[in-house]
Amino acid sequence: MTGKNKLKARLQAGETVTAAWLEFGTPEVAELLVHTGWDVVVIDCEHGTAGLEEGLGLIRAVEAAGGQAIVRVPDCSEATLKRALDRGARSLMVPMVSSAAMARDIAAFCQYSPRGRRGYAAPIVRASDYGKRTDYAKTAHDELLIMAQIEHVDTVREVAEIAGIEGIDMAFVGPNDFAASMDHLEDMTHPDVQGQIAEVEKVARAVGLMLGTIVGAGRSYADLREAGYSFIVGPNDISLLAAASRAARAESEMNLGCRGS
Structure with missing residues (x-):
């Protein structure tokens, strides 16, 4: 490990960073995503197949392949x-x-x-290189990047206060759950949903809080960058495999003039 959080530095420098989701909890898929160009990978321990310990182990695979890892934890408990x-x-x-x-x-x-x-357990944890980094406890906060997922309409009125909390770096808008909180499940483009998300964006921009979200909900990468998002998560490995599998199967059926059973 190194103490430098390159992803945080990129975001603070004003770069628009894109990433892919890792849902399959395997190091091989983590490596594949990095080697095919996704240099930032979100290891999903909330909805993905890897539990917390497996997911944390996948940080090694992402970093060894040359990428930067984000871990979506399953919950916000102190222990987690x-x-x-x-x-x-x-x-x-x-x-x-x-x-x-x-x-x-x-x-x-x-x-x-x-x-x-x-x-405190700084001298014995992987984060400090098992004590090699003797200044870890004093400097760890500098390299920490925390993305708070804003996923409920009731949170809109809290965004300005959240922005003022030392240690919270980004509001990550989750449009699927946000829509569900407004009784518009799977209808992320509903005008009421988009209106409330726009309010989150407006407040975050006004107070200098970085914004992140997923691509989609009616907006492209370029649209989201224009709206002020500096971090955008795109495809996930399951969807990429499913789409490629469907396309390959359709090609075989078209070439053979038949459909499989």
Whole structure:
């Protein structure tokens, strides 16, 4: 490991960064994504097949292939966040952050005193290279990137306060759950949904909070960059495999003039 969070540096420099989801919990797929051009990979421990420990192990595969890893943790509990950080995650995506109070707890769980109340075991954890980095506890916060997922309409009024919390770097808009919270499940382009998401964007831009989201919901990468998003997650490995499989099967049927059973 190194102490430098290159992804955080890229975002702070104003770069628009794109990423792919890793849903299959295997190092081979993690490596494949990096080697096919996705230099930032989100390891999904919320909805993907890997549990937290397996997901944290996949950081090694992404980094060894030359990529940068983000871990979407399954929950925002103190134990989960502490475990993820100790095991070497520097960039975290935290789901279902519904209030400023929750965001404040997350920031506290992730930072050592006096900034927060992260449990101390710095000399023996992977994050410090097992004690080799003797300044780890004093500098860990500098390289930490925390993305708080904004996924409920009730959170819109909390965005400005969330932006003021030391340690929260980005509001990551989850449009699917956001739409569901407004009784528009799987209708992310509904005008009411888009209107509320636009309000999140407006507030975040006004207070200088970085924005992230997924591609889609009626908007392209370029559309999202224009709206102020600096981090955009695109395809996932399952969808890529399924689309390629369907296309290959359709080609075989077209060439043979028949359909499989």
